[in-house]
Amino acid sequence: MSFQDPNVEKRLNALxxxxxxxxxxxxxxRNRINVWKxxxxxxxxxxxxxxxxxGVEQLENHVFWLPPSRFxxxxxxxxxxxxxVWAGTVENKHTKVHEGNRTTTFALKELKAAMVPELVLNVLFNDNGTFYFPxxxxxxLSQHPQTQQxxxxxxxxxxxTLENMKLQGQNNWSDVATVARRLAANLADLHECGFSHRDxxxxxxxxxxxxxxxxxxxxGLAQSVEDDNECGGVYGRLPYLAPEAMTGHGQTQASDVYGFSTLLWQFVVGVQPRLCASQAIRFFPEKLREELVPGAPPQFNNILRKCWNPDPEKRPTMAEVEQLMSQWFKQSGKLYENKFTPETLAFIARRRSEFQLQESEKTEWSMCEGKSSSKYFTVVHHKSQFHSKEMLHAVSRDMSFTTLPEYKEFASRSLDLSQVNLEAINALDKQGRNCLPSIKHQP
Known part of the structure; x- marks a missing residue:
């Protein structure tokens, strides 16, 4: 595998x-590496x-070779x-050092030439976390048994992942604060080393x-893909891109701060945000990415507001967000008793109901294709991809989808919270949000 791309060599020389x-x-x-060797x-x-x-022989003492024949x-x-990505299972020959486990299953991610800097970056972070791996x-390193990739x-x-995990029992603010604090620390570690996630x-x-x-x-994958495209643009999922990325200004550490807040919102609500950021800031009050969560602790919604500032220069840094999360965590001694309120559960039920309706109708209100208004209602994109500046500009400047009768009907549709199915709320409260039964909109 040779590197003709100067961007790859430049990143490797820096890492x-x-x-x-x-x-x-x-x-x-050191002990972990020795165990695997x-x-x-x-x-x-x-x-x-x-x-x-x-071209990365410097990693010799940091990684082991897993022969494909061991799978x-x-x-x-x-x-x-x-x-x-594949999953590969091997039989352990030294079960004592593996706590008695007879087998180990690894995740095996395809390594293309443009991704070698990602390999180095991830090995680098194996030892750079403040208290744990970010x-x-x-x-x-291994190879595909058939293709030798x-x-x-x-x-x-x-x-x-957050996308497919079972959120059983995640119905109290203690769990939210714990996840938010850890995620903030991970991103702060990343930023302290001078990097950003970007996807x-x-x-x-x-x-x-x-x-x-x-x-x-x-x-590091997003930068590898962006560097590999000379036409200019960004790599990611449109519903999760920050507004500056949508308008051709690229992705920075401030974009990660915006994305952090979006993931935090989704961890509570359980569905992806509506629209794209460049549309949302013109559609929702306060120019936020999404609705704030009713019944949430003030600290939670305050963090959303700060991180969702449409001006990247006015957002806090991830280090500042980590401090805010730590303060909230320390002040939340009774959070273990602080389950989601009926108001919060009703909001989650409404948003999940709306999302189920979207899925059943195979529509997507984030209109992430940059096509004519008749094509805005497209199937949800579940994969990151490269988006040219031209396409991002087309999506950002066109708000005509909000005048379509179908969207007006969707946007005006809401649940009467006094009539929300109590069975649904009880299911959320006792069994976790993934157990939510189907909820029909009130006529």
Whole structure:
């Protein structure tokens, strides 16, 4: 694999000097690496051969080589917007160091030439978190058993992502504050090192063992894709892009702050936001990305307001957001008893009902195609993709969808909260938001 793209070489030249020597890694990380190198012995130093082909031999002591022949099970998990992901299971030969587990299943992400800086960046963050890993650790390198495509070996997100996780029991503000604090710390760590995520969406927020300990994934991928496109534009999901990204000003750390707030809102409500940011700030009061959550603690909605400021210069930094989250967390000693109020549950029920209606009608009000108004009602985009400046400009400047009868009917449609099905609210309160029964709009 050779690098003809000067952008790839430039990013590698910036990242590789930041790697710590093995003897300067944290003891826990050195031990973790050694455990895997014992499990996957490499007497011929095969890992160095492959890393040289990738131009990153500096990673030799940071990752192990997983021979494709060790896989006892290999299956595709998903096709991402830029790379596919597989799950590979191996039998452990040293079960004692694996807490008695006979097998281990890894996530295996396709590694294209433009993504090699992403590999280095994720290895870099294995040891750069303040107290924990901000990203799902990349621990090794392997190849697809049939195609020999290089694969990054990562921990498997056993509890899925925010997009598909089971939100059982997530019905109190303690869980929300815990997730928000951890996510803010992860992004603050990323920003402190001089990087930004640039593609925050629910599919890139993963959970391994706990549903309140989020990890970032696909860190660095957006920049790799954007650098690979000479025409200019941004990579991501349109409903989750900040307004400045929609208007051709690119994505920055301030864009991550905006995306953080959107993910926090979705963690509570359980559905994606409506519209695109450039449309929402002209449609919703206060120029916010979405409606604030009724019945939420004042600190929660205050953080949404600050992070959703349409002017990136006026948003707080992620370090400041982390401080706000820590203050809220410390002040919330009784949050374990502070479940969502009926007002909050009714709001969640309404928004989930509206989303179910959209899905059943196969419509998408975020009109993220940049086509004529008759084409605005399109199926939801569930994958990140590259969007040219021309397409983003077309989407941002055209608000004619709000005059269409179908949209007016949708926007004016609301639930009478006094008539909300109590069975639905009880289901939300007792069993988690994914157990919400179908709710019909009141005539």
């Amino acid at each position: 590789l000097p930041l790697l710590k020597p093995f003897n300067r890694l944290r003891p826990t990380n 014992v499990e996957f012995p490499d007497p011929g130093n095969t890992i160095l051969t492959h890393l040289k082909r990738l 006892t099970k290999f299956e595709k998990l998903a096709d991402g917007g830029f790379a596919s 990203t799902i650790p990349v621990v090794g 290089y694969l990054m070996v990562m921990w498997l997100a056993t509890n899925g 925050l969406h629910p599919g890139n927020l993963a959970f391994i063992d706990s549903l309140v300990e989020p990890f970032l994934i696909d860190v």
